[in-house]
Structures are given as C-alpha cells and as structure tokens.
Amino acid sequence: MTVSVSIDSARWLVIPHTFPSESGDTVREWEDQVVSQMREAWDGALTAQLEPLVRGALQHAVARVEPDDSLTLQFWPGASVVNAIVHIVAGTFGQEPQRRVIPLDDGPFVTEPQSIPFESKTLGTGVESAALLALDDEPPYTVGVLNYLFESEVGYVYVGVDPTLPHLIGLMRDSLRDVVHTIQVDTEDGREWGRASVDMEVLQKPAETWEFDTSGAIS
Helix, strand or coil, rough: CCCCCCCCCCEEEEECCCCCCCCCCCHHHHHHHHHHHHHHHHHCCCCCCHHHHHHHHHHHHHCCCCCCCCEEEECCCCCCCEEEEEEEEECCCCCCCCCCCCCCCCCEEEEEEEEEEEEECCCCCEEEEEEEEEEEECCCCEEEEEEEEECCCCEEEEEECCCCCCCHHHHHHHHHHHHHHEEEEEECCCCCCCCCCCCHHHHCCCHHHCCCCCCCCCC
C-alpha cells in the first residue's frame, strides 16, 4: 500500500527513506539543501551556533525512519531546534483482520488519555488519541503522544508522533490534522480503500478497560 500527503513545506519535511535519495542526493547533500532552505526561510534566525543543532536534528530524523514507515515526516514549528517526528504506516488486512481501534500502547498514563472520533476527508472516520506518558528515566519525566488510526474493510492507516515535549503536541495538533486530512492510499492489488469506520462502543469505554493489542497488528 502506498501513501501520499500534501504538506505545508514551511513546517513539514519529508524524510527520505534511502540514500541516495530519489533525486540522487547523498545524506550530506540532502542535509545541506534543507539547511540552506531553512536559512532563507528563517530570515537570519539560523545562527552559526544553532546550525549544528539543526543538522543534528535532521540526522536524528533520518535515523528514526522505521522499516514499516510508508512516510516519515518532521515537524518544525518555528526557527528553533524544536521538532517532532511523525510516522505514517499503511497496510492491508489478511483474511482475519485484527482491529485495534485505539491507537495507543499501554501506559503508564499520567492522566486519562483522550480518544475521540476523527473524520478525515480522504480516509473516513478514525480515532485521534492524545496522552501523557511517564517515562521511568533518571530523573523521571513526562512526554506527550498524539496518534491516529483509520481502519477500513481493506486495511489500516496509522499516524504516530514520537513521544515529545507535551507543549509541542499542542502546537502541532492543528497542523497534523491538516496533514491527516490529505492522506491518500493506493493498494497494490487495486482494491478500493473505501471509508474507515469506528466501533463507538469500544471508543467510549474508560481507558483502564481497553484491551491493548500487542501482537503487532499495525506495525
């Protein structure tokens, strides 16, 4: 299954999955081009002190590309090193579909996760889930996640933000919703995607009663 999106290039960057890239660029050439575009767009804010950090963030994004990703995006809210990685994964169901409904792994959640129906213009009705997770590091800290899942009769589309600063989730939600509204999928066997739908009974249950699928059905 192939995926395409429309993005605001002022805030979003598509991360190549292989190098040389489709345009023939090496990693360094791609990185140089992105930095050059940022330097022009940020109007002097990309200082000599900030540039190595930005390059490090770009290199991190390349390293975060997962084998199952259909697309990997990087969100840049403004002229700083703050950014977030987004994975878009699409696949077809087998003869006995394993439906997940809630696009979250098991906690530990800091507060009750929020999961609501989300109507995509292109995919149908899916679920948007946002949560705060407690990471058991030293010292412990809290991160935010924001994920989407759409399931039709044919397959699924999962959109997931790497755990990041909680305030960044708030900054990027509207922009990510705009991206999700543009997702288009094409199946390799020619089947129509149709429209995704949600089991509202499952969605309306309290989070502590959710049954998390750890079988890897959407990865």
